[in-house]
Amino acid sequence: MKKKNVIVRLLLVILAVVLNFGIVKIKPDYTTEHIEVWMTVRADEAFVSSLYYLTTGDRAKAGVKTEEEISKKSFLKKQVALASYDKHGKKLDMGYGLPVDTKDLCWKPTDRSNVAVTLMSLQIRCQGQVITDLPLEEKTFRKPEGLEMEKTGDGLTFRAVSRNNSVLLPAVDDGKVMEQLKNTVDPRQMRLNIALLILTDLLFLLLLLKLEKIVEIPMVILKNRSLVFSLGKNDFKTKFAGSMFGTIWAFVQPIVTVLVYWFVFEKALHVGTQSTKAGIAVPYLLWLLGGLVPWFFFSDALSTGTNVMMDYSYLVKKVVFNISCLPLVKVLSAFFVHLFFIAFTVLIYAVHGYYPEPGMLQCLYYTFGMVVLASGLIYFTSALVVFFRDLSQIVNIAIQVGVWFTPIMWNIDAMNIQGPVLLLLKMNPMYYVVMGYRDSFINHVWFWERPMETIYFWVITLLLFVFGTQIFRRLRIHFADVL
Numbered sequence: 001m002k003k004k005n006v007i008v009r010l011l012l013v014i015l016a017v018v019l020n021f022g023i024v025k026i027k028p029d030y031t032t033e034h035i036e037v038w039m040t041v042r043a044d045e046a047f048v049s050s051l052y053y054l055t056t057g058d059r060a061k062a063g064v065k066t067e068e069e070i071s072k073k074s075f076l077k078k079q080v081a082l083a084s085y086d087k088h089g090k091k092l093d094m095g096y097g098l099p100v101d102t103k104d105l106c107w108k109p110t111d112r113s114n115v116a117v118t119l120m121s122l123q124i125r126c127q128g129q130v131i132t133d134l135p136l137e138e139k140t141f142r143k144p145e146g147l148e149m150e151k152t153g154d155g156l157t158f159r160a161v162s163r164n165n166s167v168l169l170p171a172v173d174d175g176k177v178m179e180q181l182k183n184t185v186d187p188r189q190m191r192l193n194i195a196l197l198i199l200t201d202l203l204f205l206l207l208l209l210k211l212e213k214i215v216e217i218p219m220v221i222l223k224n225r226s227l228v229f230s231l232g233k234n235d236f237k238t239k240f241a242g243s244m245f246g247t248i249w250a251f252v253q254p255i256v257t258v259l260v261y262w263f264v265f266e267k268a269l270h271v272g273t274q275s276t277k278a279g280i281a282v283p284y285l286l287w288l289l290g291g292l293v294p295w296f297f298f299s300d301a302l303s304t305g306t307n308v309m310m311d312y313s314y315l316v317k318k319v320v321f322n323i324s325c326l327p328l329v330k331v332l333s334a335f336f337v338h339l340f341f342i343a344f345t346v347l348i349y350a351v352h353g354y355y356p357e358p359g360m361l362q363c364l365y366y367t368f369g370m371v372v373l374a375s376g377l378i379y380f381t382s383a384l385v386v387f388f389r390d391l392s393q394i395v396n397i398a399i400q401v402g403v404w405f406t407p408i409m410w411n412i413d414a415m416n417i418q419g420p421v422l423l424l425l426k427m428n429p430m431y432y433v434v435m436g437y438r439d440s441f442i443n444h445v446w447f448w449e450r451p452m453e454t455i456y457f458w459v460i461t462l463l464l465f466v467f468g469t470q471i472f473r474r475l476r477i478h479f480a481d482v483l
Helices: 002-024 056-062 174-183 187-209 216-223 225-238 246-268 284-306 323-351 358-384 391-405 419-426 429-443 451-482
Strands: 034-043 047-055 080-085 092-099 102-108 116-126 129-133 142-145 147-151 156-160 166-169
Touching: 002 187, 002 451, 034 047, 034 080, 047 056, 047 092, 056 102, 080 092, 092 102, 129 174, 142 147, 147 166, 187 451, 216 225, 216 323, 216 451, 225 323, 246 284, 246 323, 284 323, 284 358, 284 391, 284 429, 323 358, 323 451, 358 391, 358 429, 358 451, 419 429, 429 451
Parallel strands: none
Antiparallel strands: 034 092, 034 116, 047 080, 047 102, 102 166, 116 129, 116 156, 142 166, 147 156
């Protein structure tokens, strides 16, 4: 037995070294980065300036190949960055955040007619580094409409002769931008890598020091797997015992919920098709299913699993029964329903022309991740709720908040969320799962193509599982006395 423990510990050390090396080598996801256009301007009146943009992908969709083919009509109204000027005669630096693959720019200096705006400098930056410093010459700016341009001592002055004014800026060298990104050390990425290294090493340190205690509950589950499966199947059947339609209600309620959300958002609020980060537009129903289906499983398992000790109190009081198996019973019960909804989702996608392909099987990997995550949380909550019954209500409230905290009904790819807010959203483990389901069904992106998110999810999930099972192991001897 000791020899096996030594081998396991050696394998853990090797895995820890490999993961540490991999984390250090992780580079930023450049598709989420932004470039910035900085302008130094001066005017006598307040105004709002607009900068419309086209990405490389937008160019391809529109069939535009050269700068000469670009016109004001090529730009989309929704792809715009705004900046305000209110200094009245003083210089002001205005910055516009744009996608990293921006190619073409159309600048509307002012939203008011007969207003003169003097442009004193124009730079394109990336990661704080100047990519291009454009010369302020009339020939630099192409196809002005509704504007008069004049070279002045301070720079280039634009006078709007109508509200329908704009001027095309030189195309952005996106190859130069990407080169700058690759050669720049991102301090944010460095901080994230360090934090992930600390979490990973903490997990492996716990595994090495407390290996026997940590694997105790997983080994009990493995040893009693037939019993767990039987209890889970029986729990699923008895949940609706006595009703006329029986277990059919387990599938009706989630389907009705999907239909309600679909009607409210697509029909009533006219949300329309959703575009993913991969540039794929899908009907709202398909996009919604990709987020709701995993959430149904997670919320059902967590809410019912929290009360598992009360539901099976007659087994908890039996000395011969190993209660360490009980939390997984509720997870397995919810899993049966989840398998149906995976098949249901595949069917709905096929009806809309998205036929099954190998990448869709990846959702089973994300399901396994949810099982481990939910199990860890349930071991923790089911142990504490025995002594603090109000925890059950707190968990239900957390689930209600979590469905909106996770990008299920709203599209995080279509929103300009950056900085600490984006980081906070990504720290939610269910963010990884929901986005993973959409990667499986829509984007066709494999989980190893998101190394940072994958490592973070499993480190947090395993830490929660270890923490939850250890709390459960310490408190279980008191369950029978309290119940």
